[in-house]
Amino acid sequence: MEKEQLMLKAEDLHRRAALLSNTLADFADNDVAGRLPVVKQILQLREEWKDVRFEIETGQQRRKLPEPKPTTIPLGMSEAEIKVELARTRVNISKNKQKLEEQPDHKKADVWQAELDRLIGLREALEAELGEIKYKQELKNEGL
Structure with a gap:
């Protein structure tokens, strides 16, 4: 991605995480179960934001993505x-x-x-x- 696109993506991720953060105040103080999915979403967005920021600063990916496990069989198996x-x-x-x-x-x-x-x-x-x-x-x- 171009640096400008990465900047826009980072800003969007930051904005979305901030908006979700603001919704936490809407939950009751003891509603931990209700807040948990929102907190998980915020953490995921922050990790994505860190990835994008690292790529902007270094030009490299922050972490290697795990190899997907196979869903089909390899060709030529006996x-x-x-x-x-x-x-x-x-x-x-x-x-x-x-x-x-x-x-x-x-x-x-x-x-x-x-x-x-x-x-x-x-x-x-x-x-x-x-x-x-x-x-x-x-x-x-x-x-x-």
Whole structure:
């Protein structure tokens, strides 16, 4: 981004965080649960603001973004590799389900649910790929 655009983005983030900060006075003194989502939003906006300010000052990103976890299977996997990955995925699904069942109100429950959804999608893709490989082998064995 150009420096001018970054400046505008930083100002916008600062303004939005300040406006949210002003809304905290509207809550009752003992309404901690009501304030919590607003405070989380403010903290997120402040982190984004710090990122943008760092980029303006140095021309570099403040922190390296984490590598996204795969949601699709890599091309060219053998049947054995798919089976191993499928077994690993099933174990991780089981672990995430167990965590969610035991601690549904945990602060990371939404992260666990997102990971569970990703793993289920990956499992379905692996199962489909494995089925396709077996189907091709059957056709090959029948001479088609």
